[in-house]
Amino acid sequence: MSTNLEVGIVGLPNVGKSTLFNAITKAGAEAANYPFCTIEPNVGVVEVPDKRIQVLTDMYKPKKTIPAVMRFVDIAGLVAGASKGEGLGNKFLSHIRETDAIAEVVRCFEDSNITHVDGSIDPIRDIETINTELCLADLESAQKRADRIAKVAQCGDKDAKVEYAVLKKVLACLENGDPARKAGLTKDELPQVKELNLLTLKPIIYIANVAEDEAGNPDANPNVKRVEEYAAKEGAQVVAVSAKIEAEIAELPDDEAEVFLEELGLPESGLDKLIKASYSLLGLINFFTAGSDEVRAWTIVNGTKAQKAAGKIHTDIERGFIRAEIVSYDDLIACGSEQTAKEKGLVRLEGKDYVMQDGDVTYFRFNV
Secondary structure, eight states: OOSSEEEEEEOOTTSSHHHHHHHHHOOOOOOOSSTTOOOSOEEEEEEOOOHHHHHHHHHHOOSEEEOOEEEEEEOOOOOTTGGGTOTTHHHHHHHHHTOSEEEEEEEOOOOTTSOOTTSSOOHHHHHHHHHHHHHHHHHHHHHHHHHHHHHHHHTTOHHHHHHHHHHHHHHHHHHTTOOGGGGOOOTTTGGGGGGGTOGGGSOEEEEEEOOGGGTTOGGGSHHHHHHHHHHHHTTOEEEEEOHHHHHHHHTSOHHHHHHHHHHTTOSSOHHHHHHHHHHHHHTEEEEEEESSSEEEEEEEETTOBHHHHHHHHOHHHHHTEEEEEEEEHHHHHHHSSHHHHHHTTOOEEEOTTOBOOTTEEEEEEEOO
């Protein structure tokens, strides 16, 4: 996984994908009512909402504060036949291979002024159009690889035999029109296909784009219900948002945006919902480093050990790791200062095999 979490936003033309992308990243990608308006992927960097970083900033009064960030990549509208190079298919597929996860925008709103490429609103058909293209692209690359190592496996090469068995499992799934996520690969089998960077192995979130007046109660929209039922079958998450509302929020200062959300009866913005869902999907947590120079949030995979986490900051710190001084965020805030936390024995010294916890405020001791 890259240093910054990267999520590719995909969807058919005119489903509100670029409108949503512009809103959440304030990046100003062109959003027009015709297909292929987005050709090169636009990249937007978004702060991960985390109130703890402001509390730590107030406590340490550092020279600078650096929140965790997430990159969103807006990828060209996909059409049927993309895997065979239709529209901007090949470009689309190469861009999406680079991302950690996929957020697929699905149109769940009616609007006679915005044309749909297939002439009607049907989110399940739209999802299946995209999933079919991703499956076909994966099928091609997995088949090529299987053809290449079949002979080596037949000659008795152990590694090739193991890889070939995993590829056959994946191919059976893809030939059936199912994403590779459904192949049920074990932890030991996944590394065998890692280099193929399969699109349908990437975790996915479906973004149900609803009308403005449905944002407060998206479950009343039967199309959202259908998307949720579909997603449940493959263990995917659904986030319902109104791209139009997100676009309005993007124009407002933070305090006004909060009031606007309250008036609409929304506890949080669609962006916040999407980031939380992405963190959950990829099993991510944040730890913090804090001092007079800098307060900073670092994103790691849940289960990461202390020495590996140190490498997020610098490879030298990982290499020369001695100990991690750690206090939990809750203990630190309850004590009111690092000094008090130390006096109460709440600052612990942990070794390289300590498993980092969400909210750990950490100082790494190292020697290079």
